[in-house]
Amino acid sequence: MMRDDMQGASHAPRIMLYSHDTFGLGHLRRSRALAQAITSAYPMSSALILTGSPVAGRFDFPARVDHVRLPGVTKRQDGSYVSQSMSMNIEETTSLRAGLIRSTAEEFRPDVLIVDKEPTGFHGELLPTLEMLHRNGSAKLVLGLRDVLDEPEVLAAEWARKQAIEAIELYYDETWIYGTKAVYDPLAGLDLSHEARSRMHWTGYLRRSDTSDETPPEQPxxxxxxxxxxxxxxxxxxxxxxxxxxxxxxxxxxxxxxxxxxxxxxxxxxxxxxxxxxxxxxxxxxxxxxxxxxxxxxxxxxxxxxxxxxxxxxxxxxxxxxxxxxxxxxxxxxxxxxxxxxxxxxxxxxxxxxxxxxxxxxxxxxxxxxxxxxMPAGLMDGLDYVTDRIGALLHQSSDQAAE
Known part of the structure; x- marks a missing residue:
């Protein structure tokens, strides 16, 4: 469903999506699906995806959706990371990525930033941008989580190390969980405040569709x-x-x-x-x-x-x-x-x-x-829920700007 009134926004909205993409395709493909749904629902909007995926350039992006490729990192078998293609250590690579993320945010000036999975980004690289946007009040900050992250005890230890809970409490206006509680609660057992939990939204799963003109292989x-x-x-x-x-x-x-x-x-x-x-x-x-x-x-x-x-x-x-x-x-x-x-x-x-x-x-x-x-009712309504939340956040930004 298209929203032509832009939900009260004073200009064509800009949505920035961050996916660290150190391994696999999941984060990029999820961000791409979200960007496509948002720009389809709001015909004047544009979306920019920041991704570390080495195969981002092999994907087609819809109209008014583009991407910025961050320098890639690779996870070793021992759990450590190395730069994917440059003669830089991981600290230098992370610093470069952090600078690119912040400068992109400064130039793009997003109305909404949607962060995929990692509240502080890869090795904390997102923190300078979160601090800047939070201080300026120039963007609504959203953390998007898949339905399952890990076992509660494992996730609690990982997030304590990454200061993820502190980031959620301090920076994020909303947390979207791309699933339903009937399947799993990814944040069960974590020490989140009542206020942070009140900002959580269960969206439902993100429906996919076949928009290509390709013909399937011979069946069956x-x-x-x-x-x-x-x-x-x-x-x-x-x-x-x-x-x-x-x-x-x-x-x-x-x-x-x-x-x-x-x-x-x-x-x-x-x-x-x-x-x-x-x-x-x-x-x-x-x-x-x-x-x-x-x-x-x-x-x-x-x-x-x-x-x-x-x-x-x-x-x-x-x-x-x-x-x-x-x-x-x-x-x-x-x-x-x-x-x-x-x-x-x-x-x-x-x-x-x-x-x-x-x-x-x-x-x-x-x-x-x-x-x-x-299938339970509403299980696959995630994209509709997300586009509705984008409208609500743009309204909030417009109302705050008018005060």
């Missing part, structure tokens, strides 16, 4: 996707082994590796795909994966937030194989969603990640209920 097929692919080797290996060991397994599979699965591992998988002679076909990365979801008979995937939203948005029977390290986020989401009957989970501890269990899961897809048959 099931879609196999490990999301960004950086930690999807186990899922891909298991699916290929299932088709290799059971010649009668059907329908055929369309496999999307993700942009972060590469090198010798990808080459080895491609040799196995070729040997299956069309029973499995593959692509490395598809920025219009919504088209593949729309045409699929079912889905076998990992349990990231965006993939989960796509499963529900396109009403697909799905088997989710969640990762359990370095966070339990995907397992918590999949476990609760299975309890609600929305999906089936293939649990490495309960079911075993075996070829037999994967064959059984694929064969069982047609017998699962569609998500729409069990």
């Amino acid at each position: 097929y099931i879609l196999i996707t490990p999301g960004g692919g950086g930690d999807g080797e186990v899922l891909v290996d298991l699916v290929l082994a299932a088709y290799e060991s059971e010649p009668a397994l059907s329908p055929r599979a369309v496999l999307v590796y993700g942009p972060f699965l590469s090198g010798e591992t990808l080459q080895a998988f491609e040799r196995r795909v070729a040997a299956l002679e069309g029973r499995v076909t593959s692509v490395t990365f598809d920025t219009h994966i919504e088209t593949l979801f729309a045409g699929a008979q079912g889905v076998v995937c990992m349990g990231g937030y965006n993939t989960f939203c796509e499963v529900l948005s396109f009403d697909k029977r799905a088997v989710i194989v969640p990762r359990t390290v370095p966070r339990l986020e995907q397992w918590l989401r999949a476990s609760r969603s299975e309890e609600l009957g929305l999906i089936r989970m293939l649990d490495e501890y309960r079911d075993g990640l075996t070829v037999a269990s994967m064959i059984g899961a694929i064969r069982g897809l047609p017998g699962q209920k569609l998500p729409s048959e069990v």
